[in-house]
Amino acid sequence: MSDRARVSSSVVLIASPISGVRGQWTQGLQEKYPLYEAVERSSLERSMSTLKPAILLLDLALPGLGGVDGVPAVQRLSPPTSIILMTSTPNDREGFSALKAGARGYCSLDMDPNLLRKAVSVVVKGEIWVARNVFAPLLEELTSLTERRHKEFPPNLDTRLDRLTPREREIAQLIGGGASNKEIAGRLNITEATVKAHLTAIFRKLGLSDRLGLALFVTEYNRVAR
């Protein structure tokens, strides 16, 4: 992010082989940003390296680009540049791949000039511009990667359980198994009053308010730790 902030003037480089498309983009942006154009791969590479623009509006159909897979190579020519990919056939899956490839925006080629101006200003601020449809696949990916990681490295739940004494942990596990105070007292050969005292300490240490919450906490802990 600090890289992006260092770009002084918000120069926008527009790269499309179609003059009509470049014209439409220019119409939306010329009042607000200094614009430069590229019409194919080699002029794009030159401009990226020398201008280091704040924004690159990149037509995915640019000859020699190779679609979304070609984006990282273009990005390497000017790491601080935020790339907005433009396509005549937007779809959620490709939008998702575009973000994964490092693009900060993914838009329809013939987007309304006013909306394009808004998209560019959002990306200049460091945000990302994609259709809302792309949000869901993004979150799905985040959730599934997180779940996979939790299987590999048990999450930080256990640090909370570490605050308990061995006796308290024993009692917590029995609560997780659904035992009553009386059963716990009989099992551990202590009085019910002692069980209650332990429970109070356990609730305080774990930040929980009742035994059902504790049961849930322990069940969840056991599941993750397994």
Add this chain to the structure above:
Amino acid sequence: MKGKRRTASPRRDRGGLEWVKKRPLPIVNVLIADSEKASRNAATRVIQSMRGMRIVGEARTGHEAVSATARLKPRVVLLDLQLSSEFGASLISVLRRKSARTRVILLVGRASEERILEAFSHGAVGCVEKKHIARLLPKALEAVASGEAWMSRTLIPKIVDRLAVFTERKKK
């Protein structure tokens, strides 16, 4: 959720929510799980004013949220982020295991982005600030009930950054 993704969705057009309303969608059952009465009331008002949405229950604690979700299998749970913190963000994973079809929208009072992202990592698919319930909850409910996600645009870069961290770790 999978297989529901549409290409060339009419939603991409501005004002394209109409097509959702025209489809004869089944009634969407909603569970409200919030410890604050004011938020429960605000959410109730919104849902009662929407066609095709029905409140099936209310919960005030994390535990109530779990048992109500298991019993009622609502399509959507509106979950106070504060409640989920009782158990760590994993309360959301518990809800999803109790009812696989259930989708969770967070109601957020004061919370760090970090906590919201943590909740997303555990499977929440929407997020509405409590002060904006009247204005934004209808949109969030429509989006989430039809299989999409709903959140502030400003969170997207943070999510992408998180994904990038995972990807880099995989490469190592």
